[in-house]
Amino acid sequence: MRVIGLMSGTSYDAIDAAAADLWLDGDRLVLQPLGLLSRSYSEELRAELTTSLPPASTSVRTVCRLDTGIGQAFAEAAEQAVEQLCGGHADLIVSHGQTVFHWVEDGVVRGTLQLGQPAWIAEATGTAVVSDLRSRDVAAGGQGAPLVSIFDVLWLRGRPGTPVALNLGGIANITVVPPVGDPLAFDTGPANALIDAVVHELTAGRATFDADGVMAARGRVHPELFDRLLAEPYYQRPAPKSTGKELFHLGYLASMMAGLPEIPPDDVVATVTALTARTVADAVRKYAGTEVIAAGGGIRNPVLLHLLEQELAGIPIRSTDELGLPAVAKEAYAFAVLGFLTANGLAGTVPSCTGARHASVLGSITPGRGPLPVGVAGSFPVALEIAGATP
Known part of the structure; x- marks a missing residue:
């Protein structure tokens, strides 16, 4: 499966897109990196995001504007990645979105919010999108982080x-x-x-x-x-x-x-x-x-x-x-893996790492213009191999 992972972290300096071929080989998950690119937010969007983040207050109107603007920015990065990294075709796009609030009280995560409406990505690329990957772990009693674990x-x-x-x-x-x-x-x-x-x-x-x-x-x-x-x-x-x-x-x-x-x-x-x-x-x-x-x-x-x-x-x-894994895009590759697991009906969390009651299949799927890239995997892989990497 050819998968693109999209990530913008808490520094919100740019959207990273990493493309990979992913497949199951017996009890191993193999990742073949195909390349990466990075696109900065526009100055206007980054300024609006900056002035809306905690401890600043904001409005529902601004949240809606940011959800759309970030979604469109992710869509542009995805389009570029499909063409430049994947030769014009990807089977799945996985979008982390932009974290704007992580609600923690007394050490317990009550909720988490990532903006970047995935419909813009699906519409621009015609490719199915997995998004909102943190919320299910939170609902299961976990921290929703670090999902890269x-x-x-x-x-x-x-x-x-x-x-x-x-x-x-x-x-x-x-x-x-x-x-x-x-x-x-x-x-x-x-x-x-x-x-x-x-x-x-x-x-x-x-x-x-x-x-x-x-x-x-x-x-x-x-x-x-x-x-x-x-x-x-x-x-x-x-x-x-x-x-x-x-x-x-x-x-x-x-x-x-x-x-x-x-x-x-x-x-x-x-x-x-x-x-x-x-x-x-x-x-x-x-x-x-x-x-x-x-x-x-x-x-x-x-x-x-x-x-x-x-x-x-x-x-x-x-x-x-x-x-064998580019350090600047590790999280984007990790989210590509999470989306691959979701598409195969496999859990994407380690309960001892997030504190959840159980492991969960993560995210929501926004359809593209074709069939959903849903597979049926066998047992969960026991190891991840980076194709072509030296130990």
Whole structure:
């Protein structure tokens, strides 16, 4: 089955489209990467999205406008991917959409909302679309995140020691795959969320992220602010757990800085960058990780990676690129896998990772112009293989 995965993360900087051929070979799921592309939101759409996200208030009218605008943007990315990556034909498109709210109360996820009406994608491409992949897990008592955990477990199971998959998006999450016992996955805290927010604010919008970690490299960690940030109760909550920009946003950081003398901009960026490294490393150490296999936009920040290497003190960090999967599009490929599982009637969650009562077949299907690409798989695969990759 030829599948396109569409993803825009909590940094909402662009829509990633990754195409793959997926098939079942005995008890293994095989993924053959076909390529990837990325399309930025228009400045107008990104600005409207930015001003509507928590802690800002918004209106139902704006939510409707965003649902349509994001759906149309995803449709444009899908059309381009069908033509450029798939030779004009795809069997299935899987759209994560854009998370705008993740409703958590006392550690319990009550709901989650991803915008980007899939009908626009189906209409533009004529291809069936799987979307709204998180809600079913939430309804089953889970966190609805990190959904990439099933991909990680299938891919990394059997590696020596206790491999840990790490995604450094707006929020950082890990999947721990021990040699015995159940795997575990959770959001560790902010990855780029606070870094990006600070850079955007302190540069008056001239920059949206700390390119090459330049500001963090110039700055020094502010000890008192660092300690205040580390005291956040979220870090001590047991897994499974999930979070988002509903907690880690600019207003949150401002409250942590209240009463402190003015801190130079570069020092603020250095401090929140160090926070990401420390909280990720604490989580990896807590579960005795023996290697970290990293993906996401944060791996392009050399200062963040250097700090993480220092914090992990000898635990090796590898990019997913080294294992045959492009790190910048890992989540898009993971959602392609989730859609493939859905089309075959197979569950897309690991209950020990999301905290759900049971595993669930995920998402809703919006028909295209032809028959639904619904297959009937046999038993659930025990492993994921990246075709052509070296171990």
